[in-house]
Amino acid sequence: MRFLVFFIGFIATSANAFAQAQTDYMTQTTRDRINFTTLNSTNNATLFSIKGPAGQLLGDPYLDTTWQAGNVKFYTKLGLSLTTDSLAGVPVRLDLSANEVEIRAGAKDIRAVKTTAIRYVDMNNAFGSVSRFLNVHEYQGDANPLTGFFEQIATGKLDLLLHPSVYIRKANYNVALNSGSKDDELTKKMDWYVARGKQATKFSPGKRAVLDLMADKKEQIEAFLKTEKPDLKSRQGLRTLFAYYNKL
Structure with a gap:
């Protein structure tokens, strides 16, 4: 038991x-x-982060950060003046982001004027010559939704215009892979336009596009392209071609 x-x-x-x-x-x-x-969950990008400095906005909004001597033509008279609507020989630069022309009146005195108040700015450029930046609203057509200025590369029967602008290229940082950039960046963009009279049209340079555009002088243009071989992707090549066409 x-x-x-x-x-x-x-x-x-x-x-x-x-x-x-x-x-x-x-x-x-x-x-x-x-x-x-x-352990697996913390590899999800929504649940963790990598320590490090916060992202910044890189770049600058200026067509050229260097102050250039320029002449500014306004749409209206200045101040109480009944005759003066322009400034001559003043240091200027173009702020593409704010759509302003900065005018330096002294070492620490900088005035900013909205582009809508300015008809044109003539200023020295990096190519050793003078460029005219004409208000985009002097043209119609594809120019209607634009802001800022057209740089007039060539003028005549057919205007060759360059529209400078700036946009923010967003950061592409991937937290999970710890790769890419945390920084946004101000990036310049240059778009070509052509205009007959005041009707502007966006333009993608190339041989076929040029021949279609200058069809009334097709034989002469074909001969010019064959003998001179201008680079139709470059500023100087297009300027030379349009200058030739405008003389025909």
């Missing part, structure tokens, strides 16, 4: 020990699963 009681007690004790061991095992297993799952 004592043996039977001992045996039953032994069985119960063993069962309790086994159950406790099983519980401990399951707890550890569950803990491992949680840890494993958490």
Whole structure:
């Protein structure tokens, strides 16, 4: 009888020990699963970040950061003057982002004028000559939704126009891969336009586009392209071609 009681007690004790061991095992297993799952989850870009400096806005909004000597022609008279609507020989630069012309009146005195108030700006350029930047609203057609100025590269029967602008290229940083850039960047954009009279049309330079555009002088233009071989992707090449066409 004592043996039977001992045996039953032994069985119960063993069962309790086994159950406790099983519980401990399951707890550890569950803990491992949680840890494993958490490890995977933290690789999700929405749940963690990489320490480091915050992104910045790189670049500048100016067509040219250097102050250039220029003449500014306004749409209205200046101040109380009944005759003066322009400034001559003043340092200027174009802010493409704010759509303003900055005029330096002194070492620390800079005036900003909205482009809508200015008909044109004549200023020195980086090519050793003078460029005229004419208000885009002097033209119609594809110029209607634009802001700022057209740089007149060539004028005549057919105007060749360059529209400078700036846009923000957004950061492409990938948190999960820790790659790319955290910085936004101001990026310059130059678009070509052509105009007959005051009707402007966006233009993609190329031989076929040029021949279609100058179809009334096609034979002369084909001969010019063959002998002179102007680079139709460059500013100077297009300027030379349009100057030739405008003389025909």
